[in-house]
Amino acid sequence: xxxxxxxxxxxxxxxxxxxxxxxxxxxxxxxxxxxxxxxxxxxxxxxxxxxxxxxxxxxxxxxxxxxxxxxxxxxxxxxxxxxxxxxxxxxxxxxxxxxxxxxxxxxxxxxxxxxxxxxxxxxxxxxxxxxxxxxxxxxxxxxxxxxxxxxxxxxxxxxxxxxxxxxxxxxxxxxxxxxxxxxxxxxxxxxxxxxxxxxxxxxxxxxxxxxxxxxxxxxxxxxxxxxxxxxxxxxxxxxxxxxxxxxxxxxxxxxxxxxxxxxxxxxxxxxxxxxxxxxxxxxxxxxxxxxxxxxxxxxxxxxxxxxxxxxxxxxxxxxxxxxxxxxxxxxxxxxxxxxxxxxxxxxxxxxxxxxxxxxxxxxxxxxx
Amino acid sequence: xxxxxxxxxxxxxxxxxxxxxxxxxxxxxxxxxxxxxxxxxxxxxxxxxxxxxxxxxxxxxxxxxxxxxxxxxxxxxxxxxxxxxxxxxxxxxxxxxxxxxxxxxxxxxxxxxxxxxxxxxxxxxxxxxxxxxxxxxxxxxxxxxxxxxxxxxxxxxxxxxxxxxxxxxxxxxxxxxxxxxxxxxxxxxxxxxxxxxxxxxxxxxxxxxxxxxxxxxxxxxxxxxxxxxxxxxxxxxxxxxxxxxxxxxxxxxxxxxxxxxxxxxxxxxxxxxxxxxxxxxxxxxxxxxxxxxxxxxxxxxxxxxxxxxxxxxxxxxxxxxxxxxxxxxxxxxxxxxxxxxxxxxxxxxxxxxxxxxxxxxxxxxxxx
Numbered sequence: 225x226x227x228x229x230x231x232x233x234x235x236x237x238x239x240x241x242x243x244x245x246x247x248x249x250x251x252x253x254x255x256x257x258x259x260x261x262x263x264x265x266x267x268x269x270x271x272x273x274x275x276x277x278x279x280x281x282x283x284x285x286x287x288x289x290x291x292x293x294x295x296x297x298x299x300x301x302x303x304x305x306x307x308x309x310x311x312x313x314x315x316x317x318x319x320x321x322x323x324x325x326x327x328x329x330x331x332x333x334x335x336x337x338x339x340x341x342x343x344x345x346x347x348x349x350x351x352x353x354x355x356x357x358x359x360x361x362x363x364x365x366x367x368x369x370x371x372x373x374x375x376x377x378x379x380x381x382x383x384x385x386x387x388x389x390x391x392x393x394x395x396x397x398x399x400x401x402x403x404x405x406x407x408x409x410x411x412x413x414x415x416x417x418x419x420x421x422x423x424x425x426x427x428x429x430x431x432x433x434x435x436x437x438x439x440x441x442x443x444x445x446x447x448x449x450x451x452x453x454x455x456x457x458x459x460x461x462x463x464x465x466x467x468x469x470x471x472x473x474x475x476x477x478x479x480x481x482x483x484x485x486x487x488x489x490x491x492x493x494x495x496x497x498x499x500x501x502x503x504x505x506x507x508x509x510x511x512x513x514x515x516x517x518x519x520x521x522x523x524x525x526x527x528x529x530x531x532x533x534x535x536x537x538x539x540x541x542x543x544x545x546x547x548x549x550x551x552x553x554x555x556x557x558x559x560x561x562x563x564x565x566x567x568x569x570x571x572x573x574x575x576x577x578x579x580x581x582x583x584x585x586x587x588x589x590x591x592x
Numbered sequence: 593x594x595x596x597x598x599x600x601x602x603x604x605x606x607x608x609x610x611x612x613x614x615x616x617x618x619x620x621x622x623x624x625x626x627x628x629x630x631x632x633x634x635x636x637x638x639x640x641x642x643x644x645x646x647x648x649x650x651x652x653x654x655x656x657x658x659x660x661x662x663x664x665x666x667x668x669x670x671x672x673x674x675x676x677x678x679x680x681x682x683x684x685x686x687x688x689x690x691x692x693x694x695x696x697x698x699x700x701x702x703x704x705x706x707x708x709x710x711x712x713x714x715x716x717x718x719x720x721x722x723x724x725x726x727x728x729x730x731x732x733x734x735x736x737x738x739x740x741x742x743x744x745x746x747x748x749x750x751x752x753x754x755x756x757x758x759x760x761x762x763x764x765x766x767x768x769x770x771x772x773x774x775x776x777x778x779x780x781x782x783x784x785x786x787x788x789x790x791x792x793x794x795x796x797x798x799x800x801x802x803x804x805x806x807x808x809x810x811x812x813x814x815x816x817x818x819x820x821x822x823x824x825x826x827x828x829x830x831x832x833x834x835x836x837x838x839x840x841x842x843x844x845x846x847x848x849x850x851x852x853x854x855x856x857x858x859x860x861x862x863x864x865x866x867x868x869x870x871x872x873x874x875x876x877x878x879x880x881x882x883x884x885x886x887x888x889x890x891x892x893x894x895x896x897x898x899x900x901x902x903x904x905x906x907x908x909x910x911x912x913x914x915x916x917x918x919x920x921x922x923x924x925x926x927x928x929x930x931x932x933x934x935x936x937x938x939x940x941x942x943x944x945x946x947x948x949x950x951x952x953x954x955x956x957x958x959x960x
Contacts, residue, residue, distance in 0.1 A: 391759075392936060397893035401901050444869035444891040444932070446908060483852045484870055501812035502852055523812040525765035533769050540814060564812070568760060 228468050229358050229429055232366035239301040240369050242548075243432060243474035243495050245517050245555040251542060251587035252300035253580055254371075257566030258293040259305045263573055265292050276321040280306050286356040287363050294367065296573065297580045301368050301432070304360060304425070306353055308375030308436050311417050312384050314345035332387030334395065339406045344417040347424050354428040361429035371476075372430030374421050376437035377414035377455035384410065393442050400451060407451060415455040419462035426464050426473050434476040434498070435459060441481015441500075448485055453492070460493045476519060480565060486511050501564035505545040513557035518545065521564040522579075527571045531578035538582035547590050561587070596836050597726050597797055600734035607669040608737050610916075611800060611842035611863050613885050613923040619910060619955035620668035621948055622739075625934030626661040627673045631941060633660050644689040648674050654724040655731050662735065664941065665948045669736050669800070672728060672793070674721055676743030676804050679785050680752050682713035700755030702763065707774045712785040715792050722796040729797035739844075740798030742789050744805035745782035745823035752778065761810050768819060775819060783823040787830035794832050794841050802844040802866070803827060809849015809868075816853055821860070828861045844887060848933060854879050869932035873913040881925035886913065889932040890947075895939045899946035906950035915958050929955070 234240070239252040260266055269289050273279035280286060290305040309327050313319035318330030333339060347354070361370050375383075383389070385396040400407045422433045440452040456477055467473045478498025482489060489497055490512035499508055499520035508518055526537045541561070549556030561583045567576070602608070607620040628634055637657050641647040648654060658673040677695050681687035686698030701707060715722070729738050743751075751757070753764040768775045790801045808820040824845055835841045846866025850857060857865055858880035867876055867888035876886055894905045909929070917924030929951045935944070 392893070394893055394896065394936060394938065397891065398896035401891075401894050401897035401905065441870065445872040446912075447891070448870075481849070481870070484872075502809065502816075502849070504813040504852075523765065523769075523815070525760070525762055526769050528762065528766035529769035537769065544813075568762060570762065 228427075229361070231361050231429060231469065234369060234431075235366045236300060236368045239560065240431060240471070240474060242558040242560050243476070243517050244472065245495075245549075245558045247548070247550050247552045247554075247556070248558070249588065249591060250584050251548065251559050251561050251590075253561035253583040254299045254301040254303065255293070255563050255567050255576070256303075258299065258303065259289045260567055261569035262567055262571040262576075263292055263296070276307070277319065280310070280356075281352045283352065283355045283359045286352075287359045290356075290360045291363055293576075294364075297577055298584065299368065299580060301371055302360065302364055303371040303434070304353070304357055304373060304430070306356065306373070308373070308379065308438065309383055310350060310353055311345065311374060311414070311421055312380050314349040315342060315413075315417070316345075317384060326389040327383065328388045329383065332395075333384045333410060334399070336403075336406060339409050342410060342413045344413060344420055347420060350421060350424070353421075354424050357425050357428035357430050361431075369431035370429065371432045371434055372422060372425035372428075373434040373436060374418045374425075374459075376435050376440065376452065376477075376479075377411045377418055377459065378443070378452035379437055379439045380414045380418070381407065381410045382439045382442075384414075393439070400447065411451060411455045412458075415458040416462070419459045422459070423462070423464050426467050429468055430473065431467055431471065432474045432476065433463065434478060435494075437477065437479040437482065440479035445484070448482070449488060452479070453485065453488060457492055474517075478519070483508075490515055496560065498562070499564065505541065505559065509545060509557050517558040517560060519560040519562050521562065524563045524565055524567050524571070527567065527575045527579065529575075531575065534575060534578045535582040535586075538579055539586050542583070542586055542590060548587075550591060596795075597729070599729050599797060599837065602737060602799075603734045604668060604736045607928065608799060608839070608842060610926040610928050611844070611885050612840060613863075613917075613926045615916070615918050615920045615924070616926070617956065617959060618952050619916065619927050619929050619958075621929035621951040622667045622669040622671065623661070623931050623935050623944070624671075626667065626671065627657045628935055629937035630935055630939040630944075631660055631664070644675070645687065648678070648724075649720045651720065651723045651727045654720075655727045658724075658728045658738075659731055661944075662732075665945055666952065667736065667948060669739055670728065670732055671739040671802070672721070672725055672741060672798070674724065674741070676741070676747065676806065677751055678718060678721055679713065679742060679782070679789055680748050682717040683710060683781075683785070684713075685752060694757040695751060696756045697751065700763075701752045701778060702767070704771075704774060707777050710778060710781045712781060712788055715788060718789060718792070721789075722792050725793050725796035725798050729799075737799035738797065739800045739802055740790060740793035740796075741802040741804060742786045742793075742827075744803050744808065744820065744845075744847075745779045745786055745827065746811070746820035747805055747807045748782045748786070749775065749778050749819075750807045750810075752782075761807070768815065779819060779823045780826070783826040784830070787827045790827070791830070791832050794835050797836055798841065799835055799839065800842045800844065801831065802846060803862075805845065805847040805850065808847035813852070816850070817856060820847070821853065821856060825860060842885075846887070851876075858883055864928065866930065867932065873909065873927065877913060877925050885926040885928060887928040887930050889930065892931045892933055892935050892939070895935065895943045895947060897943075899943065902943055902946045903950040903954075906947055907954050910951070910954055910958060916955075918959060
């Protein structure tokens with residue numbers, strides 16, 4: 225990014241305020257994977273692009289699909305349309321998405337020689353991502369803030385070693401327990417690459433950044449702290465604090481299945497902890513609410529129920545967090561509503577409207 | 593079971609003593625799925641049987657494979673060779689295991705009409721299980737105790753509604769959130785069926801019983817208590833306390849991914865809580881150790897590391913629990929060593945020997 229881009233002033237800062245534990249007049253809401261296959265307009269754009277990576281690497285398409293859910297729903301944030309595995313792809317591992325399957329790497333990293341070849345990739349190989357960030361930010365025109373993101377070092381390592389998704393993590397854990405030295409080497413490279421990647425997204429216009437530790441929860445107690453948390457901390461230590469327009473850029477860390485390690489995650493140098501649906505928000509608030517905003521955590525499967533049931537479940541989640549603080553002069557516990565995991569491709573789009581409306585309406589009532 | 597079977601006296605009661613929080617001179621160890629595909633002799637018997645259900649329904653084969661791991665390793669307990677889904681199969685849903693795939697039901701339970709047809713099955717349809725229990729108990733000849741088991745009401749419901757395994761539990765959760773009345777009906781029938789099933793296993797000779805709540809951890813906080821825990825409690829309330837030889841029959845409850853609900857599980861009327869590898873045994877002991885023995889919880893993937901690394905990880909797990917109490921006159925915190933989930937079919941059998949030896953040796957040292 226040779227020149228600093230400039231952007232329209234932000235009109236809805238509810239999400240950013242909540243990230244920084246400032247009072248808001250409603251609980252902001254966005255949805256993980258909100259630009260996705262449950263939207264027919266997304267499927268139409270994807271069909272034009274030919275493939276998932278065709279969509280992610282084309283700036284115009286990536287911009288188009290990022291904005292699609294905002295046209296339908298009054299969401300409080302947008303998130304860059306991309307994939308968590310762009311970084312190892314740029315390392316030369318060859319990412320692809322076969323029809324109906326998950327991601328796959330042409331080259332898996334399973335021995336000393338493969339590990340020795342790993343290095344922080346040239347960010348020029350990821351220019352399509354940074355160009356998309358700038359393009360989306362311009363297209364948003366100050367409507368809501370734009371979140372950039374990356375996979376966590378551990379989550380990237382899972383895919384790099386397994387070569388694809390896994391249901392038992394056998395290969396990556398075999399390396400972890402047999403050759404912890406190799407695993408640490410991969411994680412060091414990943415952490416430094418992720419930090420550079422997120423900083424470049426911030427320079428391109430990202431207003432918040434999120435680290436998806438999607439597979440942290442598969443680790444054993446002890447191994448999680450050593451092989452996931454420590455490297456998330458290494459990323460955070462290298463991140464810029466301010467964006468191109470001089471605003472603070474909040475950092476969000478989401479470890480799926482990480483509820484048991486919440487106290488330790490509360491020590492991370494980040495602003496927001498993302499939680500899945502197994503966690504009780506009230507208990508989480510008692511543990512870390514004074515230091516972190518909390519993001520989450522309704523079960524995405526709630527969206528298959530009729531609207532009245534969705535509303536009831538939304539209320540339960542909002543009330544499990546309890547009333548956010550209301551003093552604009554201080555910081556205090558805040559909640560950002562989200563799913564506990566990405567939205568399902570089978571979700572009826574009109575049910576999402578019911579959820580967003582219920583969050584806004586009920587959270588306003590809770591502040592009265 | 594028309595006549596009460598009689599059996600040889602028990603020679604190794606370490607497991608049963610630890611279940612009842614009595615002092616033992618070493619930490620007992622057994623492994624979930626210890627009779628399984630990682631053993632070549634198991635694969636040979638299974639080949640003779642033709643299929644998984646062919647193996648499970650033949651009393652001689654089931655006896656043979658149950659005893660195979662005891663011939664190799666000095667394990668402190670045997671567990672009935674069977675499947676968690678025998679009960680819904682006996683309800684008429686038609687269980688099968690396609691080669692290389694998981695279980696599948698011919699009929700899934702997805703609407704009011706299908707739910708209305710469910711009833712506690714005639715235990716005669718499960719006679720092959722009870723006959724296997726008696727046969728195994730006789731073949732054990734008092735060597736170690738025999739554990740009977742069942743899937744939990746919720747875990748059975750997952751398979752009954754989905755019709756097979758699932759990675760998102762969309763169908764069963766859609767029913768849960770859309771038609772909680774139907775879900776409660778299924779769970780009531782399941783709980784009463786599981787209780788009858790386990791009681792009949794006890795009458796046939798089972799010396800401990802375990803409820804596998806394999807999918808409790810996929811539920812949201814709140815839903816877990818209502819749809820899994822409450823029905824596990826309903827099973828426990830109906831269970832016999834003594835076996836055919838007048839001995840107390842300990843009850844073990846294992847919820848995979850249930851670590852966040854440990855305090856509530858500590859209130860269950862059972863003797864042992866099984867834990868997966870995400871839980872810190874020391875913290876768990878502090879929460880519930882005064883009321884329950886704890887079983888677990890090494891990551892099965894540790895078994896892919898070399899023996900020296902396996903030993904080191906075994907020590908970590910034993911030491912995370914800490915020293916068990918040593919006063920034979922009182923009850924106190926006890927630990928039963930196990931994996932945090934079933935053993936992988938790819939495990940090298942000689943690594944299991946290293947694990948069992950390390951548990952016995954190191955736990956003896958910890959008592960000195």
